[in-house]
Amino acid sequence: MDEEKLVRDLRKGDTDALRELIENCHTFVSSIIVRILRGRKSECEELTQDVFLTAWENRRKLKAGKIRPYLAVIARNKAFGFLRKYHEDLPLDEDILIFDDENIELRIERKELSEVLEEALNALPKEHRELFVRHYYYGQTVSEAAEAMGINESTAKSRLKRGREKLRKILLQKGVQPESAVNAPRLARQRTVNYFGRHNNERKNQI
Amino acid sequence: MKQYNISELMDSYTDNEFLIEGRSDSDAEAVIRGVMEKARPQKRLRLCFKILAAAALTAAVSVITAAALPAVVFKLSDGDTVIMEPNLIAIRSSVEEKSHDNIYKKEGGRVYFTFEGQNMDITDLISFDTAYYYWSELTDDQGTTHRRCIAVGGTPEHIGWAEAVWEGNEADGSHLRVISFNGSHCYYQYYVDGEVLSFWEWNEKYSSEYPMRDIKFNWVREIREKFEDFDKEHYDREELIWKYPLGWKGKKADDDIPKLANVFDGSYEIR
Structure with a gap:
């Protein structure tokens, strides 16, 4: 996909561009989500939709060449948010990176x-x-x-x-x-x- | 000792190595359908904001009696002011917490969008200058479908919402009717394909093609119930809309309008 054109069209509010974005990236997005949700496919579809809606509503922030990383961040946030909502978020062991030097x-x-x-x-x-x-x-x-x-x-x-x-x-x-x-x-x-x-x-x- | 959360750092990383795409078996068409139903070109809403601003600032437009319900209504919920600019909706509150479970609810410091059976955590999607937009449809008494947008914005501490309903259906969605209110009269402006018209101009050009219709607002009934005991004088469904289009909360509507107008000319100072 021509990301520059896609981003340009998305920013114009072109829903055909949105469709193209979904067609190109929905497996990428849903694969991240289903992995975080540990295989819950029914919720995955809904969250995948939410990701694209969020991207659509924030389309002015999209940049060519950065679409997937952007979608990935949203997808992770949505999926972790979903788990948090149902108190199923898993505390990540030793999630903190420690630097001994205070300064x-x-x-x-x-x-x-x-x-x-x-x-x-x-x-x-x-x-x-x-x-x-x-x-x-x-x-x-x-x-x-x-x-x-x-x-x-x-x-x-x-x-x-x-x-x-x-x-x-x-x-x-x-x-x-x-x-x-x-x-x-x-x-x-x-x-x-x-x-x-x-x-x-x-x-x-x-x- | 300094600490950084690795999971948060990983937001800057994109896994292209271990992700097996397609593993979810998600249905692309279902995703597209679901998104397209809700995704609308934002320009319509932005247009509406522009026109609302224009309506609020225009002193002399046609004065209409309360014979028909407004097609576009913006109002406050638990805040004093809704600021709407082409690219901005910001809602601030300076009054006590009120329940708006039909639109959103707050739980554990999070905001959930609950309109029409939704239950979506929108906390991270909204901020002082960012609103969450939800598009749906509203069917009036005559069975005509109107496009509707609910916007929720702010922060969990200072939050509010607004509703816009477009006259007509998808085909004539470019006909936008905006109401403003000065405490005693309603002011209409119509926006058609880039042209701002007074009611009379619009009526002359288009009324036969786009007859006005009454729209039933669920939230109006709720507001009426709230004020029924409080202010018998204004107890009337239609009248209520005229007198409290901005979500009156114990202040005279007359006081609210100048504030709104000032917002749009940039002189309003948030309290």
Whole structure:
């Protein structure tokens, strides 16, 4: 699909372009959702519709070449939101990336962060990478991911730990700076705001 | 010690390696149907906002008696003001919480859109300057279908909603009728294919093709019940619409109109 033309037409409010977007991306979107919802197909269809409606309503934010990442963010938010709504969201084990040094600040553009994540994940062996993605991207528990991959839970935990270490290391190399170069300490939540340049809730619908 | 949530960081990542597309077996046509039913070109709503603004700012337009129900109504729910600009709907509230379960409900700090049996968490879709738009249809007493849009915007703490109903069906959807109100009279303007018309101009050109119809607003009945005991003087379904098109909440409607007008000329100051 010609994304530039598609985005142009979408921004004009062309519903034919919306149809084209759905035809091209609905399997991508629904595959993310059904994976997070652990196979619940009936809810998947409804949430998939919601994703495209949200994209349609926010179509001015669409950018050529970034359609899929944008849809993926919405799809993840919708799916995790659905689980949260029914109190079925799974707490991600050790979901926090810890930096020992208090005097650092993550200062990185979203595009760069995307590259850093790619680099960190590519530095992992494929099986480790898959586990990391299953757990942190699709929200599978460690035991679910371990079972799906045919490994035991303790192995999975140690692999995840290795992935976190790799990510932390690469972020330290590329994405963080001494805080003295930035600002005075703020609350962790506010850092998230700073780093994305806007509030979390708003960020969820941004590219 | 600094901490970052990895799952949130992963929003910047897109999995193209392990995702097996098509695994969901979702029905593309069903998704398209579902989306297309609700997705409408936004320009219609934006157009409506423009025209509402124009109507509010125009001092001398045709004055109509309360003989027919308005085709387009905007109102507040639990807020004082609904600001509508071409690209903006922002709702603020300075009054106590009120229940609007037929449109939305709040639970655990989240906002759920509940209109017409929906139950959708829209918290992350709305903000101070972003509204969630829901498109549906409204069938009047004569069986004519009208396009309708419900907009909910704001934040869980400061939220409100607005409703727009377009005169006519899909075919004549470009005929937009806007009402404004100065406390004693209703002012109509019609918008047809880019042209703003007074009622009389519109009537002369189009009335035979697009007869006005009464539209039954469910929410009007609800408002009436609220005010029935409070203000007998205004107890009348039609009158109520004229007097409280903006969702009167204990203030005289006369007080509300200048505020709305000021909003549209940019001089309104949010309290």
